[in-house]
Structure formats: C-alpha cells, structure tokens
Amino acid sequence: MPTYEVHYFDTSGRADLQRMLLEVAGASYTNVFLNWRTTWPTVKETTAFGVVPKLTVVESDGSRKDLYETSAIEAYLAESLDLMPGPTAFERAEALSVLSALAELEDKVRPTLWLRTLDERKAGHAKYCTETVPKYLKYQERFVRGDWYFGDKLTVTDLKLYQLYLWYEDMYSSYDQNPFKVLAADFPKLNKIIATLDKGKAGEYARKRRNFGKNRWIAKDWKFGRK
Amino acid sequence: MTTYELHYFNAAGRGDMSRLLLDFAGASYKNVLVQNADWGTKKDTTPFGKVPVLVIKEADGSTKELAESAAIEAYLAEVLGLVPGSSPFERAEALSVVSAFLDLEDKLRTASTGTTSEERKTAHEKALAETIPMYLKYQERFVRGSYYFGDKVTYADLKLYQIALKLEEMYGDSSPLKTKAADFPKLTKIVETLAAGKAGDYTKNHRIIGVLKWFKDEWKWGFAA
Numbered sequence: 001m002p003t004y005e006v007h008y009f010d011t012s013g014r015a016d017l018q019r020m021l022l023e024v025a026g027a028s029y030t031n032v033f034l035n036w037r038t039t040w041p042t043v044k045e046t047t048a049f050g051v052v053p054k055l056t057v058v059e060s061d062g063s064r065k066d067l068y069e070t071s072a073i074e075a076y077l078a079e080s081l082d083l084m085p086g087p088t089a090f091e092r093a094e095a096l097s098v099l100s101a102l103a104e105l106e107d108k109v110r111p112t113l114w115l116r117t118l119d120e121r122k123a124g125h126a127k128y129c130t131e132t133v134p135k136y137l138k139y140q141e142r143f144v145r146g147d148w149y150f151g152d153k154l155t156v157t158d159l160k161l162y163q164l165y166l167w168y169e170d171m172y173s174s175y176d177q178n179p180f181k182v183l184a185a186d187f188p189k190l191n192k193i194i195a196t197l198d199k200g201k202a203g204e205y206a207r208k209r210r211n212f213g214k215n216r217w218i219a220k221d222w223k224f225g226r227k
Numbered sequence: 228m229t230t231y232e233l234h235y236f237n238a239a240g241r242g243d244m245s246r247l248l249l250d251f252a253g254a255s256y257k258n259v260l261v262q263n264a265d266w267g268t269k270k271d272t273t274p275f276g277k278v279p280v281l282v283i284k285e286a287d288g289s290t291k292e293l294a295e296s297a298a299i300e301a302y303l304a305e306v307l308g309l310v311p312g313s314s315p316f317e318r319a320e321a322l323s324v325v326s327a328f329l330d331l332e333d334k335l336r337t338a339s340t341g342t343t344s345e346e347r348k349t350a351h352e353k354a355l356a357e358t359i360p361m362y363l364k365y366q367e368r369f370v371r372g373s374y375y376f377g378d379k380v381t382y383a384d385l386k387l388y389q390i391a392l393k394l395e396e397m398y399g400d401s402s403p404l405k406t407k408a409a410d411f412p413k414l415t416k417i418v419e420t421l422a423a424g425k426a427g428d429y430t431k432n433h434r435i436i437g438v439l440k441w442f443k444d445e446w447k448w449g450f451a452a
Contacts, residue, residue, distance in 0.1 A: 049327040049365045057316070067319055069326035071297065076319035090283070093293055093302035100295035101275040107333075139275040 004029040007054040011215040023205040025081035078156035085150035105136040174219035231256040232282040237437035252307035304382035311376035324383035347446035
C-alpha cells in the first residue's frame with residue numbers, strides 16, 4: 001500500500017480536494033507545508049512546472065514518484081483510491097468532465113478576489129452568487145444520476161462538489177450568502193450530496209484537518225488574509 | 228469501428244486539440260459545426276451548456292457523449308493510443324503536461340481582458356517577454372527523449388504542437404518559440420517533427436479556423452465577418 005505526501009502551502013486552496021480524497025479513502029498521507037517566503041522559492045525550481053501542489057507517492061519498497069498539476073493529481077488519486085465511477089476510459093472521462101465543469105465555476109470567482117476596492121469585491125461576489133453560480137449548478141443538478149453523481153457509488157465528483165461548497169462557506173457564511181444554501185430549493189440533489197458528505201468522513205476532514213489556522217476570510221473586507 | 232462526431236463552433240478554439248488527436252490517429256470522425264444562430268437551442272442539450280461535445284458511435288450502434296475539452300482530450304488520448312502507458316500514473320503524468328499548457332492558455336486569455344488595446348498590448352508584451360518563456364522553460368526541461376515521454380508520440384507532444392500553432396497565429400514571428408528557439412531545442416524539434424508529418428497534414432488540410440480570428444492590432448480574438 002503506498003503512502004502519500006501532499007506538498008503545498010498551509011491552506012486548503014488547490015490541495016483541498018486531494019487531501020479530502022486521501023482522507024475519505026483512509027489512505028496514509030502527510031502534509032508537507034511550504035513557506036511562501038522561506039522554502040517555496042527553492043522548492044519551486046525543483047517542481048516540474050514551477051507550481052504546487054505536488055503529490056509524492058511512496059511505494060512500499062520505498063521508491064518515490066512525484067506528480068504535479070491539480071487536475072492530474074485528482075484524476076490519479078480518484079483512480080488509485082477507487083473513487084471513479086468505473087474502470088473504463090469513458091467512465092473516468094465522464095468523472096473528469098464533471099470535475100472540469102465544477103473547476104470552471106470555481107475559477108469564475110477568482111478575478112473578484114483580486115479587485116482593488118471593497119465595493120467592487122462586494123458587487124463581484126454578489127453577481128457571482130446570484131447569476132454565475134445558478135447558471136452552472138443547473139446543469140450539475142440535472143447530471144446527478146442517483147444518491148451520488150454516478151448512482152450508488154461515491155466518487156471524486158461528489159467530493160469536488162463538497163469542496164466547492166466548503167470554499168463558499170469560507171467566503172460567504174458570515175453573510176449567510178453561500179449560494180448552495182440560498183438556492184437550496186433549486187438544487188435538492190446537489191444539497192443532498194453535500195449534507196450526506198458533511199455527516200461523514202469528508203465533513204470530519206473539513207472540521208478537523210482542513211484549516212491550518214493561518215489563511216482566513218476577513219468578513220468586513222471581503223477578502224482572504226493571513227493571521 | 229468506432230466513429231466520432233466533434234460538436235463545436237466554426238472555430239479552432241477549444242475544439243482544435245480534439246480534432247488534431249482524431250485526425251492524427253486516423254480515427255473516423257466528422258465535425259459538426261455549431262452556428263452561432265443555432266447555439267441557443269443546442270446549449271441546453273449539452274451536458275453542461277457548453278461545446279465541445281464528443282459523440283462516440285460504437286460499432287454496435289450505441290452512442291454516448293462526453294463534454295468538456297479536458298475530459299474529451301484525455302479520453303481520446305487514451306483510446307487512440309496517445310498516452311505514455313496504460314497505468315494511472317503514466318496517464319496522469321501526460322495530463323499534468325497538458326494541464327500546465329492549459330494554465331498558460333488561461334494566462335493568455337487574461338491578457339486579452341483589458342478594456343483598451345493599449346492595456347491588452349502591454350499585457351501581451353509582458354506575456355511574450357516573461358510568462359510564455361517561463362512556462363516553456365519548464366516544458367523544455369521535462370522532455371524525456373525525442374518526444375515528451377521518450378520514443379513515442381503522446382498527446383503531450385500534440386498539445387505542444389497545438390500551442391505552437393496558437394502562438395504563431397497570435398504573435399507570428401514574435402512567438403517565443405521562434406525568437407527564443409535556441410532556448411527550447413527539444414520543444415522546437417518536437418514541433419518540427421510533428422509539422423513534417425500527420426499533424427502538419429491536419430494543419431494544412433483539415434484544421435478549422437472558421438470565424439474566430441486574432442485581431443493583432445486589437446490584441447484579442449474576435450469574430451471575423
């Protein structure tokens with residue numbers, strides 16, 4: 001059985017879903033935290049593409065291999081940890097298509113995070129929550145094929161949905177503006193998935209091993225900041 | 228024999244890479260071009276309200292469809308024998324190369340979001356001088372043989388080729404793959420080898436540029452009349 005190292009900063013960010021997959025699957029993993037100022041600059045040049053997260057797979061014979069890029073790491077872990085809908089190329093690609101659409105929705109809010117004034121950020125987030133999110137989630141709701149995205153089996157797609165919900169909680173819970181909650185009546189299947197995951201191992205990860213205490217949302221400023 | 232339909236607009240855009248894979252591998256495929264006027268009705272018939280969509284028609288007559296360019300490309304790479312190997316790790320490594328290039332493409336899209344052509348020009352000049360060479364430096368270092376993964380062409384090489392086409396279309400002779408070719412000998416060799424073969428045939432004979440063109444004085448993509 002391999003063990004894993006997740007190399008990233010001490011924040012949920014782009015490592016959140018990987019950590020969640022490892023937790024839900026009960027895999028043995030450690031976080032290797034990088035420090036933006038001290039260790040990151042040297043580590044950066046050792047990475048394949050100059051970015052993290054990096055996943056190190058440590059096999060039982062001690063051999064190590066590294067994998068980069070969140071979408072590749074998530075696809076690899078989903079397959080290795082039996083969190084794909086099935087073994088065929090098509091089934092795995094269908095799961096990747098859901099991840100891709102959810103990642104696109106997630107990316108749509110990023111420019112707003114960096115807008116210069118408070119008023120611009122507030123307006124940007126309001127527009128995102130009321131206009132962009134429902135446009136994307138309507139297709140996600142329609143896609144769900146059972147209790148989970150792919151019927152009876154929990155897969156990486158359900159966990160991606162929950163990871164997105166958690167990020168919205170980070171940003172919007174102080175204003176009761178998490179779009180999954182505000183629009184609950186429009187997205188019953190998606191919310192049922194979230195509620196189920198919240199009660200189990202994914203929720204436990206979220207409450208105990210997801211936040212490392214440094215990076216958090218500053219409600220009055222509508223932005224993330226470090227303690 | 229499996230046949231494919233690639234549904235996308237009359238443009239290269241996010242359909243180009245899938246068409247290149249199908250064409251390069253000699254798959255039986257056809258392009259179903261979506262006209263802007265028809266998009267309104269077609270949109271909600273797609274899994275996520277977007278194209279490209281790949282329709283797969285098996286020999287037994289069954290069909291299935293796949294959305295999202297990243298998923299379509301990963302799928303086609305696997306079924307068309309354009310991955311480094313069959314294990315999850317090997318397939319994920321190829322995906323990581325492609326993902327890094329997708330990141331670069333996103334940066335170039337952002338450079339065109341400025342509201343004036345001056346802003347966009349500044350952003351693209353910075354991309355040419357700094358961002359693109361930085362991405363290419365890591366890519367050059369990654370290459371493990373004649374191709375990205377040794378002796379066999381994979382979709383990582385074809386992604387590089389598609390990026391080279393895009394950079395040429397956008398920047399012509401100012402493409403960093405040309406101005407800094409000496410810094411990227413392995414990447415340059417892959418692009419030249421592919422251009423001389425089936426990928427070059429695709430570009431000359433089957434590639435669809437359609438209505439979406441780069442307006443170089445505006446520093447953005449737009450629809451040609």
